[in-house]
Amino acid sequence: MKGIWLENQQLQFRPNLPEPEPAPGEALIKVIRAGICNTDLELLRGYYPYRGVLGHEFVGIVEKGPNELLGKRVVGEINVACGDCHFCRTDQPTHCENRTVLGIVNHNGVFADYIALPIANLHPVPEALPTDTAVFTEPVAAALEIQQQVHITPNDHVLVVGDGKLGLLIAQTLALTGCELLVAGRHPEKLAILKHQGITTTLADTVTARSFDLAVECTGNPAGFELARQALRARGTLVLKSTYADNLNINASALVVDEITVIGSRCGPFDKALTVLATGQIEVEPLIQGRYRLEQGIEAFDHAQKRGTLKILFEN
Amino acid sequence: MKGIWLENQQLQFRPNLPEPEPAPGEALIKVIRAGICNTDLELLRGYYPYRGVLGHEFVGIVEKGPNELLGKRVVGEINVACGDCHFCRTDQPTHCENRTVLGIVNHNGVFADYIALPIANLHPVPEALPTDTAVFTEPVAAALEIQQQVHITPNDHVLVVGDGKLGLLIAQTLALTGCELLVAGRHPEKLAILKHQGITTTLADTVTARSFDLAVECTGNPAGFELARQALRARGTLVLKSTYADNLNINASALVVDEITVIGSRCGPFDKALTVLATGQIEVEPLIQGRYRLEQGIEAFDHAQKRGTLKILFEN
Numbered sequence: 001m002k003g004i005w006l007e008n009q010q011l012q013f014r015p016n017l018p019e020p021e022p023a024p025g026e027a028l029i030k031v032i033r034a035g036i037c038n039t040d041l042e043l044l045r046g047y048y049p050y051r052g053v054l055g056h057e058f059v060g061i062v063e064k065g066p067n068e069l070l071g072k073r074v075v076g077e078i079n080v081a082c083g084d085c086h087f088c089r090t091d092q093p094t095h096c097e098n099r100t101v102l103g104i105v106n107h108n109g110v111f112a113d114y115i116a117l118p119i120a121n122l123h124p125v126p127e128a129l130p131t132d133t134a135v136f137t138e139p140v141a142a143a144l145e146i147q148q149q150v151h152i153t154p155n156d157h158v159l160v161v162g163d164g165k166l167g168l169l170i171a172q173t174l175a176l177t178g179c180e181l182l183v184a185g186r187h188p189e190k191l192a193i194l195k196h197q198g199i200t201t202t203l204a205d206t207v208t209a210r211s212f213d214l215a216v217e218c219t220g221n222p223a224g225f226e227l228a229r230q231a232l233r234a235r236g237t238l239v240l241k242s243t244y245a246d247n248l249n250i251n252a253s254a255l256v257v258d259e260i261t262v263i264g265s266r267c268g269p270f271d272k273a274l275t276v277l278a279t280g281q282i283e284v285e286p287l288i289q290g291r292y293r294l295e296q297g298i299e300a301f302d303h304a305q306k307r308g309t310l311k312i313l314f315e316n
Numbered sequence: 317m318k319g320i321w322l323e324n325q326q327l328q329f330r331p332n333l334p335e336p337e338p339a340p341g342e343a344l345i346k347v348i349r350a351g352i353c354n355t356d357l358e359l360l361r362g363y364y365p366y367r368g369v370l371g372h373e374f375v376g377i378v379e380k381g382p383n384e385l386l387g388k389r390v391v392g393e394i395n396v397a398c399g400d401c402h403f404c405r406t407d408q409p410t411h412c413e414n415r416t417v418l419g420i421v422n423h424n425g426v427f428a429d430y431i432a433l434p435i436a437n438l439h440p441v442p443e444a445l446p447t448d449t450a451v452f453t454e455p456v457a458a459a460l461e462i463q464q465q466v467h468i469t470p471n472d473h474v475l476v477v478g479d480g481k482l483g484l485l486i487a488q489t490l491a492l493t494g495c496e497l498l499v500a501g502r503h504p505e506k507l508a509i510l511k512h513q514g515i516t517t518t519l520a521d522t523v524t525a526r527s528f529d530l531a532v533e534c535t536g537n538p539a540g541f542e543l544a545r546q547a548l549r550a551r552g553t554l555v556l557k558s559t560y561a562d563n564l565n566i567n568a569s570a571l572v573v574d575e576i577t578v579i580g581s582r583c584g585p586f587d588k589a590l591t592v593l594a595t596g597q598i599e600v601e602p603l604i605q606g607r608y609r610l611e612q613g614i615e616a617f618d619h620a621q622k623r624g625t626l627k628i629l630f631e632n
Contacts, residue, residue: 047569087550095550095575097526149575210413225568234403234411243569252541252564253363255580256556259411259465262578264571 003053003112004297009046013297017053020108020116027065027119029074033135034058034110034314036304038166038220039243043104044301047245055111055314056103057138059131065119073125075137076117077270078102094267111294111314123270126278135313136284137273139166143173144276145268146216146239154178157211161204161228162218163190165287165310166241170216172282175199179214182207184227187308193286207231220244226251234258239265287311319369319428320613325362329613333369336424336432343381343435345390349451350374350426350630352620354482354536355559359420360617363561371427371630372419373454375447381435389441391453392433393586394418410583427610427630439586442594451629452600453589455482459489460592461584462532462555470494473527477520477544478534479506481603481626482557486532488598491515495530498523500543503624509602523547536560542567550574555581603627 003017022028035057043050056078062069081088081096088096102117103109125134143166152158156179160171163185171183171194184204185191191201204227213236215228220242228238229251238260255262276282290312292300297314304312319333338344351373359366372394378385397404397412404412418433419425441450459482468474472495476487479501487499487510500520501507507517520543529552531544536558544554545567554576571578592598606628608616613630620628 092551097550234413235408240568240572243572245569247565248568249563249565250568252556252566252580253559253561255578256559256582257580259580259582261580262571264568264573264575264577266572266575 001113002294003108004055004294005052006043006054007051009044011044011054011298011301013295017112019114022064022116025118025120026116027069027122028063029060029076029115029117030063030316031058031060031110031112031115032073032316033131035135035139036300036312037139038164039104041305042220042243042245045245047243048104050104052103052106053108053110053112054103055109056101057135058110058115059125059134060110060115062122063114069119069122069124073131073134074122075125075134075270075274076102076123077121077267078104078138079267080107080118080121111297113294113316123274126274129274129278132288132313133277133284134274136169136287136311137270137277139169140173140276140282140284141268141270141273142166142241142266143170143268144272145265146170146174146241147177148268149263149265150214150237150239152177152179152214156180156213158182159184159207159212159215159228159231160218161215161224161231163187163201164218167218168193168287168310169282169284170218170241171199172197173276174216176276176281190308190310197283212236214239216241218242222248229254229260232258232260235260237261237263239263241265288313291315317429318610319424320371320610321368322359322370323367325360327360327370327614327617329611333428335430338380338432341434341436342432343385343438344379345376345392345431345433346379346632347374347376347426347428347431348389348632349447351451351455352616352628353455354480355420357621358536358559358561361561363559364420366420368419368422369424369426369428370419371425372417373451374426374431375441375450376426376431378438379430385435385438385440389447389450390438391441391450391586391590392418392439393437393583394420394454395583396423396434396437427613429610429632439590442590445590445594448604448629449593449600450590452485452603452627453586453593455485456489456592456598456600457584457586457589458482458557458582459486459584460588461581462486462490462557463493464584465579465581466530466553466555468493468495468530472496472529474498475500475523475528475531475544475547476534477531477540477547479503479517480534483534484509484603484626485598485600486534486557487515488513489592490532492592492597506624506626513599528552530555532557534558538564545570545576548574548576551576553577553579555579557581604629607631
């Protein structure tokens with residue numbers, strides 16, 4: 001099969017990869033749509049020494065698996081859990097101590113013709129939900145993880161820092177809480193996508209210091225972290241939603257003096273993400289800025305890496 | 317009056333400082349005992365550009381003030397709040413936006429013969445409580461702030477990193493929760509103080525990674541932070557209890573992947589601290605390692621700055 005292979009921070013299109021063999025309890029899935037995520041770009045920059053097929057955001061069709069899923073479109077949770085460790089036994093499989101992670105840790109990813117995934121990881125895509133929308137399930141689930149971790153009320157003043165693809169999704173999922181929301185970015189054309197939905201936006205250098213209860217850092221760079229921290233009032237909460245290729249240099253004393261809470265936030269609930277997408281509560285298709293075939297993998301990544309690019313998809 | 321003055325990161329003993337004039341609502345207090353805190357040492361190193369009399373941990377006797385306090389021993393909360401801002405109105409005066417802070421921010425401190433403080437900041441010292449014990453009220457209150465912020469259960473595996481004066485107090489207040497507690501330090505002779513009280517201790521390089529639910533960083537140095545972070549399992553909580561003279565360089569991606577919560581923690585409840593001290597639930601006098609008069613201020617600070625020194629007191 002075809003696939004996009006990462007090794008030593010080098011990407012290759014490979015035309016003759018072996019097709020995965022589903023283990024017992026797994027399904028074989030033909031990938032029909034996949035999205036490039038910022039984590040893919042970070043892996044390319046060496047954030048984690050991964051070797052294998054890249055990619056973890058996808059919609060596919062089950063070709064081998066249980067009868068009720070055969071021929072159906074599915075999305076899939078990316079953490080493949082052992083079922084046995086403390087975190088699996090306490091219903092926190094995304095933190096399984098022995099996990100592999102689709103396209104990230106020891107598990108071939110979705111920029112390929114086929115993947116194998118445990119049946120337990122799969123969620124059928126509602127019939128009315130377009131494939132182009134469903135391919136956003138994984139990042140929307142990650143966005144919703146914030147509400148799983150922090151109780152957000154309509155009284156809360158909330159700042160999203162960053163107008164990249166994750167920032168635009170997070171802004172929309174946070175808007176569902178009814179909070180007082182402001183999104184700070186550097187790209188008027190991207191902020192316009194949110195404005196169109198009635199979300200208040202501003203340029204990053206106009207944010208008022210010490211005035212937010214919650215700030216969500218979606219830029220993955222130190223300036224974004226610093227903006228988020230300074231925007232918080234005392235006892236505020238700073239959610240970290242991005243991985244960082246390098247260490248972050250922070251003013252830890254300010255966190256102590258202001259009793260700030262910093263919360264790392266990763267994978268979230270797929271079922272809720274599918275509901276939010278299926279009911280049209282958020283709008284993801286304006287984020288799509290390019291479509292490529294696997295053979296054009298290098299070109300697709302060049303596009304995705306251009307400053308300011310939103311979502312790039314692979315179609316199969 | 318006599319006092320120890322900080323200016324441009326230089327300490328001076330000054331024999332002729334003006335006595336403070338209590339404003340309406342304030343009391344005049346003769347300081348009889350005061351303790352050197354790590355924050356005093358950080359101020360000396362330039363953590364914050366403070367100019368004035370240093371010191372914030374004290375026991376004093378009220379010389380001017382309301383009848384019911386006259387001649388009584390008191391301790392005092394260090395944040396002098398405006399009573400008017402969002403934080404004052406929501407019963408969070410330690411975060412008052414217009415506060416001064418005794419010996420730290422725009423308010424002369426306690427390494428002097430006299431201080432003036434709002435009557436609202438004062439707590440009478442129970443008669444049976446020795447002055448040498450009561451002088452620990454402020455740091456014990458700061459230690460108890462952790463339990464105000466984090467719900468700690470007897471099932472939680474808790475690590476205290478650091479066997480300095482704050483670490484030894486925090487270890488004892490955390491032990492009151494009944495949690496599974498381990499204290500990691502570098503000084504067997506200090507850890508012995510805790511062992512004597514039945515608290516389990518270990519040398520810092522023997523801590524098992526990824527095995528604690530809560531880690532409290534009390535060293536104020538980057539190695540302590542890293543030890544605390546690595547000791548946590550996924551979804552664990554890292555409490556920052558120390559101020560840092562420099563920025564801290566952290567692996568932010570690890571916080572995201574493991575969904576770690578980092579909580580800055582500062583001042584705590586004086587009333588609870590007095591109760592804990594008065595009932596003998598924790599033992600503070602073994603931490604006292606030196607007693608000086610104000611005239612010996614420079615010598616006292618030299619002693620306090622020696623690696624491994626615990627509590628140094630001023631007596632008046």
